[in-house]
Amino acid sequence: MASKTAAKDIITLRGSAAIVSEFFGYAANSILYNRAVYPEESFARVKKYGLPMLLTKDEGVKSFISNLNAQLSEWLEAGKLQRVVLVIMSMNTGEVLERWNFSIETDNEVVEKGVSREKSDKEIMREIQAIMRQIASSITYLPCLDEQCVFDVLAYTDTDVAVPFTWMESSDAKLIANPQMVKLHSFDTKIHKVNTLVSYKNDEEESDDEE
Amino acid sequence: MMLRTPVPKRARPIEPAPIIESPPTGSDHHRQLAIYEDPPSADPARREPSHEPLQQSEHMLCTYQCRQMVKADFLDALSNAEKQVQDYQSQLAELSDNFRKADEERKTFREKLSYAEQELAAAKGREQALHDQLLKEVNDSHERLKKELESSAKLQTKLENEQNLRKKAESTAASAEDKARELEAKLGHISQSIEKEKKQLNNELVHLKRDSKFSISKITVDLEKMEFRAQSSEKEVELLRKQQEDLQSKFSQCLHQKSELEKKLTSLSFEDDSPKESDILVKHLQEELRNYESEVREARKLKSAHENIELIKEKLLEEKSRRERAELQLPKLHEYEFKINELEDELSAWKLMIQDIPGVSCRDDIRLRISALQKEVIDNLKKLGDVNAHLKQMEVILDKTQLDKQKTETEAVLAKEKADRLEAEVKRMNVMLSAVSEERNVLKTAIEDFKSKNEQAGGNASSSIMQIQELGSSILEREPYIKELEGDLFAQKEINAHQRDEIKSLHDRLNSEARRVKSLERENDRLRSEIFLLESKIGHGDFSAANTKVLRMVNTLAVGNDAKQTIEALQSELQRTKEKLQALEEYKSQSGNSGKMVDSYMSGKVAQLKEQIATLEKREERYKTVFADRISVFRRACCELFGYKIVMDERQRPNGIPVTRFTLQSIYAMNDDEKLEFEYESGNTNIVENSYTSTSEISQQVDIFVRKMNSIPAFTANLTVESFNRRTLS
Numbered sequence: 001m002a003s004k005t006a007a008k009d010i011i012t013l014r015g016s017a018a019i020v021s022e023f024f025g026y027a028a029n030s031i032l033y034n035r036a037v038y039p040e041e042s043f044a045r046v047k048k049y050g051l052p053m054l055l056t057k058d059e060g061v062k063s064f065i066s067n068l069n070a071q072l073s074e075w076l077e078a079g080k081l082q083r084v085v086l087v088i089m090s091m092n093t094g095e096v097l098e099r100w101n102f103s104i105e106t107d108n109e110v111v112e113k114g115v116s117r118e119k120s121d122k123e124i125m126r127e128i129q130a131i132m133r134q135i136a137s138s139i140t141y142l143p144c145l146d147e148q149c150v151f152d153v154l155a156y157t158d159t160d161v162a163v164p165f166t167w168m169e170s171s172d173a174k175l176i177a178n179p180q181m182v183k184l185h186s187f188d189t190k191i192h193k194v195n196t197l198v199s200y201k202n203d204e205e206e207s208d209d210e211e
Numbered sequence: 212m213m214l215r216t217p218v219p220k221r222a223r224p225i226e227p228a229p230i231i232e233s234p235p236t237g238s239d240h241h242r243q244l245a246i247y248e249d250p251p252s253a254d255p256a257r258r259e260p261s262h263e264p265l266q267q268s269e270h271m272l273c274t275y276q277c278r279q280m281v282k283a284d285f286l287d288a289l290s291n292a293e294k295q296v297q298d299y300q301s302q303l304a305e306l307s308d309n310f311r312k313a314d315e316e317r318k319t320f321r322e323k324l325s326y327a328e329q330e331l332a333a334a335k336g337r338e339q340a341l342h343d344q345l346l347k348e349v350n351d352s353h354e355r356l357k358k359e360l361e362s363s364a365k366l367q368t369k370l371e372n373e374q375n376l377r378k379k380a381e382s383t384a385a386s387a388e389d390k391a392r393e394l395e396a397k398l399g400h401i402s403q404s405i406e407k408e409k410k411q412l413n414n415e416l417v418h419l420k421r422d423s424k425f426s427i428s429k430i431t432v433d434l435e436k437m438e439f440r441a442q443s444s445e446k447e448v449e450l451l452r453k454q455q456e457d458l459q460s461k462f463s464q465c466l467h468q469k470s471e472l473e474k475k476l477t478s479l480s481f482e483d484d485s486p487k488e489s490d491i492l493v494k495h496l497q498e499e500l501r502n503y504e505s506e507v508r509e510a511r512k513l514k515s516a517h518e519n520i521e522l523i524k525e526k527l528l529e530e531k532s533r534r535e536r537a538e539l540q541l542p543k544l545h546e547y548e549f550k551i552n553e554l555e556d557e558l559s560a561w562k563l564m565i566q567d568i569p570g571v572s573c574r575d576d577i578r579l580r581i582s583a584l585q586k587e588v589i590d591n592l593k594k595l596g597d598v599n600a601h602l603k604q605m606e607v608i609l610d611k612t613q614l615d616k617q618k619t620e621t622e623a624v625l626a627k628e629k630a631d632r633l634e635a636e637v638k639r640m641n642v643m644l645s646a647v648s649e650e651r652n653v654l655k656t657a658i659e660d661f662k663s664k665n666e667q668a669g670g671n672a673s674s675s676i677m678q679i680q681e682l683g684s685s686i687l688e689r690e691p692y693i694k695e696l697e698g699d700l701f702a703q704k705e706i707n708a709h710q711r712d713e714i715k716s717l718h719d720r721l722n723s724e725a726r727r728v729k730s731l732e733r734e735n736d737r738l739r740s741e742i743f744l745l746e747s748k749i750g751h752g753d754f755s756a757a758n759t760k761v762l763r764m765v766n767t768l769a770v771g772n773d774a775k776q777t778i779e780a781l782q783s784e785l786q787r788t789k790e791k792l793q794a795l796e797e798y799k800s801q802s803g804n805s806g807k808m809v810d811s812y813m814s815g816k817v818a819q820l821k822e823q824i825a826t827l828e829k830r831e832e833r834y835k836t837v838f839a840d841r842i843s844v845f846r847r848a849c850c851e852l853f854g855y856k857i858v859m860d861e862r863q864r865p866n867g868i869p870v871t872r873f874t875l876q877s878i879y880a881m882n883d884d885e886k887l888e889f890e891y892e893s894g895n896t897n898i899v900e901n902s903y904t905s906t907s908e909i910s911q912q913v914d915i916f917v918r919k920m921n922s923i924p925a926f927t928a929n930l931t932v933e934s935f936n937r938r939t940l941s
Contacts, residue, residue, distance in 0.1 A: 014921070021894045046868055055869075062869070066893065068764055073894045082759055085752065099752060140398055141585055155762045156754055163762060170763040175752045182589075183746075199751065 008118040013110050016117075016191035017076035021069040023128050023187070023194070024102060028065055028086055028153070029055050030135050031100055035088060035142070037149050049129045068153055071164060075157060076104070076192060079111035083156035087174045091148040096174045098142065098200045105193040117190035127187030131196055134184045141182065142200055176201050316683065327693055328651060334700050338640050341707055345633045348714065352622070359619045366612050373598075373605045380598045387591050397567050405560055412552050419548075427541075434534055441527040448520040451513040458510040465503040472496050600739065604732070611728060615721075622717060629710060636703060643696055650689055657681065781827055788820045854878050854931045855887075868892065872899070875927065879934035887930075889923070896923060 011019075026048055033043050033054045038061065043054040056062055075081040086100040109115065154174065155167075163169055179199035186195040476493065570580055754761065850856050855875040862870050875887040888899040898917055903909060909930070916926035 018894050025893055064764070066871075069894045071764075083754075101752065137395055137398065140394075141581070153764055155764075156759050157762060159758060159760050161760070161762075167762045167764050170761050173752050173754065173761050179751060181747070181751075 009121045010116050011119055011189050011191055012116045013077055013114065013191055016110075016189040017073045019124065019189055020076055020104065020192050020194060021073040023131075024072060024084060025065050025069045026053050026055075027100075027102070027132070027135060027196075028068075028151075029053065030132060031086060031088075032056065032061070032151060034136055034139055035098065035145055035149070037088060037145075037151050049125050049132060051129060051132055053132070067166065071167070072155070075155070075161065076106070078161075079106045079108060080158045080161045081106075081155065082158070085154040085156070085174075087152045087154060088145070088149050089152065089174070091150050096176050096201070097145060097149065098198065099174070099176060099179070101197045101199065103195045103197070105195075107191050110191045119188075119190045124187060124189055127185065130185045131187060134196075138182070138184075138198060142198070178202055320683065324651065324654060331648075331651075331696075334640075334696065337700070338703075341633070341703065344707070345629075348710075356619060359615070363612055366609055370605060370609050373602050377598055377602045380595050383591060384595045387588055391588065401560060401563055401567075404563070405556060408556060408559060412556070416548070416552065430534070434530070437527060437530065441524060444520050444523055448517050448524075451517055451520075455510050455513050455517070458506050458513075462503060462507055462510065465499065469496070469500065469503075604735065608728070608732075615724070633703075633706075636699070640696075640699065640703075643692070643699075646692075650685075650692075654685060654689075657685070781823055785820055785824050788817060792817050850878065853927070854935075855927065877931055877934050879931065879938045881934075881937070885934075887927070898923065898926075 029043070030053065032038050033040070033056075038056060038058060042056055042058050044057050045052050046055050047053070056065075072081060072084060081104055083104060084102045086102075087096055088098040088100075089096050107117070110117065152174070154170065176199055180202050181197060181199045184196040184198065186193060188194075472492070570576070846857065855877055858874040858876075860872040860874065862872055864870055869892075871891040873889045873891060875889070876883070877885065880886075885903050886901065887904065888901055890897050890899055898904065898913060904913055912926055912929060916922055916929060
């Protein structure tokens with residue numbers, strides 16, 4: 001785990017995997033709150049990354065996200081995880097409306113040799129903070145989700161990964177045709193680099209049709 | 212002139228015959244014939260022409276002996292002279308041979324000289340050519356340097372332009388970022404104002420709700436009053452109906468009695484036996500009739516009242532139905548109010564945005580403006596990225612050109628140094644050439660002198676020999692110089708050849724580097740386009756099935772949500788119906804039969820709701836049993852596989868963060884106090900200290916396995932093995 005030195009902190013593979021999986025948990029909660037997938041009153045306020053973050057109080061969603069985080073942490077330590085995608089779909093029609101794409105680049109040398117890297121914890125937290133702020137401000141340009149929505153999580157892994165019993169292999173990557181894409185900031189623990197990108201259904205065609 | 216009278220002889224010295232040696236060149240003047248000479252007095256007499264004939268007569272007076280002696284001497288002298296002549300001839304022949312040899316040597320030396328002159332001329336020519344070539348190369352290198360400097364100056368100007376562009380782009384990006392920040396700040400303000408307004412509206416909504424609740428409660432109270440009134444009126448109606456029925460029956464009885472009495476009266480009118488009794492009867496009957504008529508009137512009144520009551524009942528039913536419809540539409544009203552509030556919030560937000568955003572006059576413009584701004588930002592970001600990429604390319608190219616420039620500068624410096632060296636060498640060669648030419652001139656003059664001397668002297672072989680010897684010695688002295696010159700020429704040739712090779716190799720290297728730079732630039736463009744394509748593919752979500760597979764977690768949240776929502780809705784409906792049932796049952800207990808109409812409607816609904824409740828409760832029970840079965844199976848399997856009974860417990864920390872606590876008890880534990888406690892929070896598991904873990908043995912193991920090696924499974928496995936060993940041994 002991370003231990004403090006003078007200016008930079010030592011980051012191990014396990015610590016980096018924990019940081020990334022924790023980030024994904026809080027990001028998923030933030031997305032569910034900001035996109036109003038679940039009602040506001042089902043979220044509780046906590047302090048994390050120097051910001052007031054919202055965590056769901058719904059037991060089902062909580063257990064889902066915690067199980068997800070545990071599995072992601074395991075895959076990250078093995079260096080097998082390539083991407084995590086949070087998909088928001090319409091409940092009635094099942095149409096994919098938004099895809100929150102978190103692509104992960106792993107330093108294979110650390111996975112193979114077990115070496116550690118050095119980076120300041122504060123800097124990592126600053127980078128994650130910037131991403132969280134961007135997620136919160138994404139409501140300004142993302143189209144309104146007027147209908148009831150549900151979410152799903154997809155994990156892009158290496159082909160040699162054993163499928164856990166709570167997961168299943170899916171041939172449908174839940175893509176959006178002709179999406180609009182917005183690239184957000186990224187953060188780097190020197191072992192895992194996470195790039196965030198949101199792609200959403202092009203709202204202009206609908207508005208043109210309406211006009 | 213031979214004198215007749217010899218001079219008195221001098222005593223000949225007792226010596227051997229004089230050895231007549233071959234005379235050295237031009238040195239035997241004293242070996243000539245001893246010519247009698249007149250005494251010194253004669254010489255002055257000779258000098259005086261008047262004394263000459265006297266002397267001649269004296270001379271004629273010499274004796275024959277003298278003549279013989281003179282003849283002998285003369286002959287001796289002649290022989291000697293002949294010998295000397297022969298000697299001299301032989302010497303001359305030798306000298307002539309020597310002269311010939313010297314001449315030949317001179318010729319050879321002359322040839323050598325001419326050859327050396329030719330070689331010198333050729334070397335000079337070659338030097339000149341080399342000099343020209345060097346000058347050309349120096350000029351070329353100067354030109355190349357100038358071109359390189361010009362190109363570097365151009366690149367520098369380009370770099371400055373690009374830097375200016377980059378600064379401009381950065382400034383535009385900074386201004387765009389500032390604008391974005393301002394917009395974000397404005398959005399923040401807007402969101403804060405929206406939140407404030409939301410809070411205000413929520414408060415207003417709460418007040419409205421309270422007011423609506425009050426109004427609803429009032430309405431309910433009024434309704435209840437109306438119900439009570441209706442119930443009371445129903446009761447009255449029934450009473451009146453009963454009374455009416457009684458009265459009707461009585462009326463019919465009275466009518467029947469009346470008819471009988473009338474019959475009796477008619478019959479009595481004929482008889483007229485007891486008029487008084489009949490009058491009394493009639494009076495009684497009339498009174499009864501009046502009573503009955505009054506009762507009939509009352510009954511009619513009651514009937515009208517009953518009809519009114521029925522009308523009121525119908526009105527009550529209508530109002531009840533209206534109330535039910537209003538109650539059904541109340542939640543919709545809430546929803547509509549909520550939507551109205553949302554729309555009002557949105558409108559106010561849009562209005563604020565319209566006021567804040569320049570160039571926007573109406574709501575439709577906002578989207579266009581925001582999309583235009585977004586596009587602008589995206590385009591600016593793209594441009595910035597392109598400019599950055601281009602700038603980096605230019606920086607790389609500039610670095611390369613600077614490196615090339617440095618290389619060429621060093622090469623130019625080296626070439627200059629070489630040129631300087633070559634020039635110095637050329638100068639030295641020129642100096643040497645001048646020296647050699649001077650020596651050649653000296654030699655020429657010497658040769659000409661020698662020639663002239665040869666021509667002048669003719670027989671002076673010794674002087675020619677001396678000159679030839681001098682020439683030979685000077686030529687011998689000049690030979691090392693000539694060898695040195697030849698060596699320098701050769702070295703110069705080698706240096707020039709080496710330089711030419713170096714220059715060729717440098718040219719080749721330059722060309723190859725230029726080709727490499729172009730190929731790298733092409734590859735850079737290709738890679739950039741590939742990166743763009745890949746990023747778009749990543750954004751789209753494409754993946755390669757050879758390297759990647761897509762996994763999806765089994766998500767029961769949607770289904771669970773639906774079920775939960777239906778359950779919640781049904782539960783709320785159930786509660787409402789229960790309350791209604793309670794109210795109705797209370798009313799029933801109060802009224803009894805008055806609520807028959809309501810009972811029939813409510814009972815049907817109650818039955819339906821009870822059925823739904825029963826099915827939902829059964830479903831819930833089924834879910835609970837299935838979950839309990841599965842979880843117990845899982846727990847038993849975990850216990851048997853890993854040797855620990857695991858108890859899971861959800862807790863909350865003081866800061867509000869939920870934490871899961873796991874309590875593990877080994878199946879080989881000696882007592883119930885041997886429990887391990889772990890806290891699990893968002894992927895991190897930490898051991899919690901308790902009385903068991905604070906014992907020396909366990910704390911040691913915790914330090915080693917958990918704290919140092921950071922492995923909880925190793926700790927639990929070690930503990931299991933130790934407990935097993937302890938158990939088996941005991």
